[in-house]
Amino acid sequence: MNFWKSKWKGNKRNKEPSSSMLDTSQETRLTTSLDENVQTVKKVFKNDADFSTRSFHLFNNIPATSLFISSLVDKEKINRDIIQPLQEKRSSNNEESANSTKKDLLQSLLNDYLYFADGEKKQDLSSLLDGLLHGKTVILLDGESQYLLLDTLKTEKRSIEQPETERVVRGPRDGFIEQMESNISLLRYRLPVPEFRVEPFEVGEKTKTKVSVCYLDNVVSDALLEEVIKRIQDISIDRILDAGYIEQFIQDNPRSPFPQVQNTERPDKAVGNILEGRVIILVDGSPFALIVPAVFNQFYQTSEDYAGRTIIMSIIRVIRFLSLIFSLTFSSLYITIVSFHPEMIPAQFVVAASSGRAGVPFPVVVEVLLMEVAMEILREATIRMPQQVGGALSIVGVLVIGEAAVSAGFVSPITVVIIALSTIGSFATPSYNAAIAFRLLKFPLIILSGFIGLLGLAVGLMFIINHMISLRSFGVPYLSPVSPWNKQGFKDSLIRAPLRWLTERPAELQPKDKVRVESGVESGPTNPFKRKGENDE
Template sequence: MQGWKEKYTSYIKKQQPGPPKAPETEVLGHSLADNLEHLQALLGSNGDFVARDFLLFGKYEAVMIFFSSLVNQEQIQEHILKPLMARPDDHQGVPENLDGIIHYVWKIAVQVTQGNSERKLSCLPPAIVKGNLVLLIDGVPEALLLDMRQIDLRSVDQPQTEQVIRGPREGYVEKLENNLALLRYRLQSTDLRVEISPLGSRTRSRVALCYLDSIADPQLVAEAMRRISIIDTDGIIDAGYIEQFIEDQPLSPFPQVQNTERPDKTVAALLEGRVAILVDGSPFALIIPALFNQFFQTVDDYTERFIMGSLIRIIRLIALASSLFFPALYVSVISFNPELMPTDFAVAISGGRAGVPFPAVLEVLIMEVSMEVLREATIRLPQMIGGALSIVGVLVIGQAAVAAGLASPITVVIVALTTIGSFATPAYNAAIALRMLRFPLILLAGMFGLYGVMIGTILIINHLLFLDSFGVPYMSPFIPGKWRDWKDALVRVPLWWMRRRPSFLHVRDSARLPRAVPDVYEDQILQQGGEAGERYPSDHDAANGRRNR
C-alpha cells in the first residue's frame, strides 16, 4: 500500500497538464483487462475500491468490482463468491462456452434478490457508487450488476423534534428503504404509489414521491413531479434542499412545505389526499400542500378525545397569538397609551421602570435578542451543558439585569411569557417565522403605538392571504372555506363528524365515512317488530345518535 508521500507525488502528477484523453468507450469489450482499466479510469483512485479476480466455475477469468464501504462483504463471500468459485461438477447445466453464461449466473448460481445486466460502460460507475457489485467475465461484453448495498445506520427511534404524549414512538431514519417500510407498515394499501428517481448530478440521491392513487388529485401529483424534475443542482443532501427548490414563495417567512419525522403523520396526510416526498439520507419527509393551520396541529389532537384535543389546540393558538403580539402591545401601551392600564397597575409598572436608562422599545428589543441568543446557544450545545445554560441564563442573567437596573421586572416577565408561548408551537420552522415577525411589530409599536401594531397585523394577514401552496390558498379552510372544512380548524370535532376529506385538496374520493353507519341496535329493533328510526334505549341513545349524524 502506498504511503502518503507516494500518494502526494502521484496526485501532483495527475494535476499536470497533459495530452487530451482519448474518448471513453461507450460499450464493454471482450477483453477483461481493457474493461477493468477503463472502469478504474472512470472511478479514479479510491482506498475502498476492490477488484477481486477469480476463476468462474474454475475455468473462466472473472473479476468482482465494488466499494468495500458500501457493501456487505460477508454476504458477497457466502452468496456470490462461494457459489461462483465452485467447480463445474457442483453445478448442473453450466454452459460449455461463454454463450449464456451471464444468464446462467443470474438465474441459477448467485443468491441475490435484485440485479440486472448492463452493456454500457458509462452505466457501471454510478451503479458501483450506489452499492452495487459489478461482475465482469473475460470474453463477455456484458456486466452483471448485483445489489449488495448495506450501510450501518441508527435504528428506528422516537422522534426528537415532534414529541407526543399519546401516539406512536416511531421516527424516520436516514435510510430510504427503512422509511418506506415504516410507511407501508402503517398504510397497507394497494393504492399507495411510490415513485423513486435519482436527483443531483453528483450525489444522485434517491428521491421518493408517495401518494394514494385513488385519493390524491392528479394535478397535484403532476405539479409535484414537475417541480422536482426541473431541479438542477449538483447535490441533494437533505429533504430541506428540495423544500427550498419547490416552494411557491421563497422570500416569505412562513413555510409552505411541511416537514415531519413521524410516519404516522405522513400516513394521515396521505389519507387526506396530500403528497409526501422522502430523500435517501434524510430522516424527514416533506408534505405538500402545507397550510397555515397544519403547523399548529399535533398527533395528540387526534389520539385524544375531541374535547381534550380541542381545548389543547385552543390553548396552543392563544400561546401563538401572545408570543407574536404580547411584546408589541406592551411597548405600545407603555410608550403611547398608559391611560389604558388600571391606575394601580400603571403605578406598579412605573415604579419598576424607575432607574432603567432605556426606552421601553429598546429595552424589549435587547431582552428579546438576548433570549434568542440564549435559545440558539442552548440548541447548539451538548444536551447536558445546554440544560444547565438555560437555567443559568433565565435565573442568573435575568435577575442580574433587574438588579443592575438594565431592565425592569415587568419586561423580564413579558419576555419570559413570550418565550414560553413560542415553545408551544409544534412546528419549529413556523415558530421561527413568528419569532422573526415579532421584531418588526415591536419596532412599529415603538414608533406608532397601537396604530403600528394594527398596521403590522394587517400586513401579516394580507401576506398570508396572498400565499399559495401548490395551488391551494395558504389560509384554507378559513378563507375561502366550507363548513365541513372548519370541523378540523380552530377546534377538532368528533371523528364521526368528519365524514369527508378537505374540499380544498380536490381529492378523487372525498368520503372518509359512509353516509349511514350500520347499527346493531337498529337491527334488534326491527327484529322485535319496531320501526326503523325510532328512539334507541337511553343507554345507547347518545352513541348511536352521534354515529348516524
C-alpha cells in the same frame, strides 16, 4: 435496487453536458478483453484506497474479476452469495449444458447460480461506474463485453426511535430514519393497500439523491400530483443532502417567512396526510418527510389530537393558537400601552408599572429589543451547545442574567416577565419552522409599535394577515378553510370535531374520493345497555 432502475426515467429538462467521468463514458462500451476492461476502470479509481478488485476463475475454468468499493459493500455477502457459487466446479453432467448456454453465460449465471444476489446484465461503462458508487459489485468475464451488476450495498443505520422534535403523550413511538427503504416500510405497514404508490426520482447532478413521492392513487388529485412531480424534476442543483433542499425548490413563495411545506418525522402523521389526499416526499439520507400542500392550521396541530377526546383536544388546539398569537403580539402590545396609551393600564397596576421602570436609562422599545435579542441568542446557544451543557446554560441565562440585569437597573422587572411569557408562548407551537417565522416577525412589530404605537401594531398585523391570505401552497390557499370559508373543513382546524363528524376529506385538496366516513356512521354508536323499547334522550 431493481425498484429504482425500473422506475427512474431521468430528469426531463434539457441540461448542459457535464465533464464528469460518468457523462463522458455514457456511450463507452466494454471490450471482450478482461485485462483491458479492468485497467479502464482502475484509471477512474486510481487514487481511491477503498476500490478493490478480486480475480478468480469461474468454475475453475473461465478467468473472472470482481470489482467493488469496500466501504460501501457487504464483503461477507460477496464471498458467500457471489464468489463461492461462481468458484464451485460444475459436475461433468453439466459440461454439455455449459456449452449450450455459452452464448448467454451471464444470464445463465443469474438464473441458475446466483440464487441470493439481485442483479442484471449491463454493457456500458457509465452504468458500471454508477453501480460501483452505489454499493454494487461488478463481475467481469474474459471474452464477454457484458458484465453482471449485483446489489451488495451495506448501509449503517440507526434504530427506529421516537422523534425528538415531535414527542407525544399518546401515540406511536416510531419515527423516520435516514434510510429511505426503512421509511417506506413504515408507511406501507400502516397503509397495506394496493392503491398506495411510491414513485422514485433522482435529484442532484453529483449526489444523485433518491427522492420518493408517496400518495394514494385513488384519492390524490391528478393536478396536484403532476405539479409536485414537475417541480421535483425541474430542480437543478449539484447536491441534495437533506429534505430541506427539496423544500426550498418546490415552495411557491421562497421570500415568505411562513413555511409552505410541512415536515414531519412521524410515520403516523405522514399516513394521515396521505389519506387526506396530500403527497409525501421522502429524501434518502433525511429523517424528515415533506408534506404538500401545507396550510396554516397544520402547523399548530399534532397527530395526538386525533387520539384524545374531542373537547380536550379542541381546547388544547385553541391554547396552541392563542400561544402563537401571544408570542407574536405580546411584546409589541406592552410597548404600545406603556409608551403611548398608559391610560389602558388598570389603576391597581399603575404604581407597580411606574416604579418598576424608575431608573431604567433606555426607552421601553430599546429595552424590549435588547431583551428579545438576548433571548434569541440564549435560545440559539442552548440549541447548539451539547445536551449536557445546554440545560445548565438555559438556567444560568434565565435566572442569573435576568436577575443581574434587573438589579443593575438596565431593564425593569415587568419587561423581563413580558419577554419570558412571550418566549414561553412560542414554545407551545408544535412546528419549529412556524415558530421561527413568528419569532422573527415580532421584531418589525416591536419597531412599528415603538414609533407609531397602536396604529403601527395594527398596520403590521394587517400586512401579515394580507400576506397570509395571498399565500398559496401548490395552488391551495394558505388560510384554508377560513379563507375561503369551508364549514366542513373548519371542523378540523381551530377545533377538532368528533371523528364521526369528519365525513369528508379537505375540499381544498380536490381529492378523487371525497368521502372519508360513511354518512350512516355519523349518528354515533348504539347503546347496547338500552332497554328494549326505550327511546334515546
